[in-house]
Amino acid sequence: MKIKLLIIAVIAPFLGMAQTPNFTITGKIGNLNAPAKMYIDYNSEEEGKLDSATLVNGAFKFTGNIAGIANSRMTLSREGIRDKEIYGTKGLGDVVYVNFGKEKIQINSADSLYNAKWTGSKVYNEMLAFDQQVGPTVMTVHHNANVAINRANPEQQKDTAYFKTLDKQVQALRISRGQKMLLFAKNNPNSYFALQALSESVSGYGVKPDIVLPLFNKLSEPLRLSYTGQGLYKLLNGHIVTAIGVNAPNFTQQDVNGKSVSLADFKGKYVLIEFWASWCSPCRAESPNLLKQYASFKDKGFEILGVSVDSDKAKWLEAIKKDGLTWPQISDLKGWDNEARKVYGISGVPANFLVNPEGKIIGSHLMGEALNKKLAELMN
Template sequence: MKLHYLILAAMAPVFVAAQTPNFTLTGKIGNLNKPAKVYFDYTENGNNHMDSADVVNGAFKFSGNITGIAFSRMTLSHDGKGKNNEIYAKGAGDVIYFYFGAENIKVTSVDSLYNAKFTGSKVYNEMLAFDKATGETVMAINRTANLVMERATPEQQKDPEFFKALDVQVKGKTAARKDKLVQFAKNNPDSYFSVAGLTEAFNAYRVPVTDIEAVFNKLSEQQRKTYAGINLAKLIEANSTTAIGAKAPVFAQKDTTGKPIALTDLRGKYVLVEFWASWCHPCRLESPNLLKQYQIYKEKGFEILAVSLDSDKGRWIEAITKDGLTWPQVSDLKGSGNEVAKLYGVTAVPANFLVSPEGKIIAKDLRGEDLNKKLAETLN
């Protein structure tokens, strides 16, 4: 008993020191009061943190301890209905995304987080310079599109040409950012945001891994050895193990009832390993096409094994039911940390791999008409 006490006593000073906050974030948004609440979710070095604070006379504060650069999402619920109400708002909720470091940061605005000004953060200023060089982020592009749809007239909301034009605008903006991400990394080999940009180019825009690797290898050693740099190196390596022609990594996870399903259980069929999530809008948009193809080819030896990057079982099951998905579904409910996703080097959804009856990857990242053509030539 004394031994345990002595060990704990010896550890106590270390524990206190480790918990000393090395960043603070103080905010002042107008004169808001309860039920207004701010939610602060951030990730650094693989560690996820969630916090929240009531807003009193417009003020709120967060503090914590981080060892690297963190990526965060901050949400202000003006009416107290919770962060999901803002994140999944029909139009554009009061949500912002930003990077920060071990700094004393101040966030101020007269009305909303989205219009807030940041001071005291060198990392945030570097992020602004990065975004200025590369263009609007995916979140900003989607927010603008959501606002356009929300403000559309009843006639526009019924007009396919209206949505087609909006889609062209969105794709044009994202394509412009795609090219600039790689160029930024070439021009700034000692910037943390070069690693972030290459990771985004690889995950969100499917830039060929050979192009990513060539630029990554020319970044400074300091950046390549950051947590983000090590993760990108792992993604590059994982991509080589899931190249077309490679043997598909085997795995097993539990379905919605807790029953394990393995990829090897489906050996002898063409299997589309489909990575998705209930919160992924592009994934859900693809569901009707997947349903159609599944109906056409199921009796010809085709199967879908869906791996969800959800963390909320209720939302996962609700999406399956709402979309009418009838193929096997598995998840470990670890969100973006899904173990199968790590195995396949998947950090963004939708993503998929078409596996032959012998267990080899014969195609990847197929959607819409590209998927339909591949299934037709393979199974007809």
């Protein structure tokens, strides 16, 4: 008993240290009270977390632990409904996407989170400087476009030329940011935002890995070896490890019941590894065709393995049920940080890989009739 007590006494201080928050975000938005709530989704390296706070006379506070620089989404809902603010406001929700570090941060605004002033965060200031050099984020561009549409007069609302002009402006800003991000990474090899610029170039702008990889290799060693850096490295080399004819990389994630499922479990069958998400409209639009193909060939040695890049389990399960998906479904619920997505070099969903009974990749990115034709050739 004395030995056990001694061990507890020794480790107790370290447990206390591990639980000490290393960031604090304190804010005040007007004089809002319940049901108004502030939400924060953030991840630092492999951990993703969600927290919320009810506003009391406009005040709220978040504390937590992060391993490095956090990527986050903050949402203010005056009705206390996070998802409605994010998805149900046609791009006009009170939502911001920000980076922060192990800091004590203050947020203040008289009316909204979107217009709030941030103080006490060196990382946030570096993010602003980065955006000033490369141009506004995609979220900001679309938010401003939606504000313009919302303010348009009745004549403009009916004018297709008005919308075409607005769309051209949006696309011009996107192209400009995409080009400037590569230049930023080249000129700032020691900046965390150089790494973020390269990640965004691949995932958000479809820049080819052979263009990004030389820039990645010139980043500082700590950036390259960081969790984010290694994730990007896997993504950049995904086209090599998923080339036609190579052995499909194995991976293991949990199914809807929490049971571990591996790609290797399906060896001996033709397997379509289908990357998708509940929030992805093109993915969901492909579901009826997949259902038809699955019904036709599942008894002939064909299987589908759905890999979701969702982070919200409830929404994932809801989409499976609503679309009537009957094949195995797995996810690590890390959202876009899904480990299998990084290994396979996926920069967008839907995406898929067709694997033969020997475990080799024999097709990729097969949608609609292209998939149907390939399966008909193999199965018939």
